Amino acid sequence: MSNDVKRPSGRHHGDLRRVLEEAALELVAEGGPKACTLAEVSRRAGVSVAAPYKHFADRDSLLAALVQKGYAEQRDRYVAAMKRKVEPAEQLAAFARAYVEFAAEQRPMFELTFAAGLDKTKYPELLNAGAELFEVLREPARNLRNTEAGSRDLVLAVAAAAHGLAVFVLEGVLLNVSQAKDLAASSARAIV
Incomplete structure (x- = not known):
């Protein structure tokens, strides 16, 4: 191979991490989290199978970074x-x-968050990120419920309703995303 032969642009320099993450998201979009392997990510990214290890210890580390x-x-x-x-x-x-x-807009990211099969005890940053997200919702819930348990239960009920409707959209049960968003909002109001 001649030294004059160049790899495709963007595949071999400082943006390797981004290129690997994009390839992983493409695979998740096509076949879900289980379809994402480091070998296929490498192939899609146009790099050697050893290249991902410069940024990620293994497949789960790559997925954990995307979930984060x-x-x-x-x-x-x-x-x-x-x-x-x-x-x-x-x-x-x-x-x-x-x-x-x-x-609806970020299906691969959504699927990774809930279906990647990651051991979150191995990735405490994911536990922390989930807790931070939950805490954002607790603020309005605390204004509606007098106890910590009551506010927690309210957040869980609203989130469960929204999650169910989101899954219905992704599974084709509800084809109209706008209608599903309206249903999620009205469900949250009814739960409150």
Whole structure:
């Protein structure tokens, strides 16, 4: 092989981590988390099978990094949606709407968050990110319920309703995302 032969742009320099993550998300989009292997990620990224190990200890480490990004994006979306509302019940309804929207718009990230099969005790940063996300929802719930247990139960009920509707959208039970978002918001209001 001549020294004049170049690899495709973006596949061999400082953005290797990003390229690997993008390839992994493509695989998840096509076949779910189980379809993502480091060998296939490497092939898609146009790098050697050893290249991912420069950034990730193994497949689960790659998926954990993506889940961490997914949690951060979810948190940003939920906080932004909730800030547009004043009343706590409407804040929770805005969260539920944003939850379904995230699942529909970011299906691979959503699936990784809930179906990657990661041992979260091995990745405490994921436990922390999930707890931070939960805490964002606790603030309006505390304004609606007098006890910690009551606010926790309210958050769980609203999140469970939103999650169920998000899964219905992804599974094709509900084909209209806008309708599912409206149902999530109205369900949250009814639960409150």
